[in-house]
Amino acid sequence: MKISTKGRYALRMLIDLAENRDQGYISLKDIAERQSISRKYLEQIVQLLNKTDMLKTSRGYNGGYMLAKDPSEYRVIDILEITEGNLACVSCLEDEVNECKRAGFCKSLKVWQGLDNVIKNYLSSITLQDLI
Amino acid sequence: MKISTKGRYALRMLIDLAENRDQGYISLKDIAERQSISRKYLEQIVQLLNKTDMLKTSRGYNGGYMLAKDPSEYRVIDILEITEGNLACVSCLEDEVNECKRAGFCKSLKVWQGLDNVIKNYLSSITLQDLI
DNA sequence: TCAAATCCTATTGAGTTAGTAGGAATTTAA
């Protein structure tokens, strides 16, 4: 029941970009140093974010990344779903339709549905704006 | 960010015991069959619960397990902490005192503290009584 | 042209998960 380094580092990176969003493009080298994260590992994580429209990128000399939108438009839940994968706390809640044969009579299911709700409600309520 | 089979199976086993608590000692064989869980695996999980005062045990012929207390006294959070280990959503929140060097200025920490709170509040609010 | 940066993909050691397996100890019924 742990958030992995991918999700944690991604959030720290985006907070860093939000804090420095008046500085133009920020290189991974700078972020990696400020955040004490391996630059090579951060490269992989940023590619996950880069598949979405969250970031603007500049390659080559003086290149780097910047936020594509206002910090208030980055919900923590979206950041984590991109980097951690499905946030469902049990696998039978990963899909829209519960495929588990026991779903119809499973007494424990309501625990997981409720847990899923409080987690997702909470993470939906926070944006980068709240963290800088 | 998943609850493992240990926690899920333990909860299902205890719900089963709560539902059948007027039937005397219930064998793992019966529970394993009703719940479609490997008996041998369930043996390991029940030993985790058995280290606490949650269960009464009878060995030998016609032996089995029963709840030691009223279902309302079994909080889901306690069941999961015993079987899953520490439920903290990030490792820096596992101990009473946060040992992370970055804790003093980490902007992401408040996300994890808040998430930890909503998870633990929710899981503390549910008992076996609510699930039968 | 060179240096600094992103982009892309392969590999790997360590740890975790979800069991399987075998047998010892205990208890009751026949």
Add this chain to the structure above:
DNA sequence: TTAAATTCCTACTAACTCAATAGGATTTGA
């Protein structure tokens, strides 16, 4: 007294995930 049914204890393992490391291709500004 013996056999069967049960818990108790511990070792093992295949598959998977995590957290990087690594090497180089590509792009771009000075």
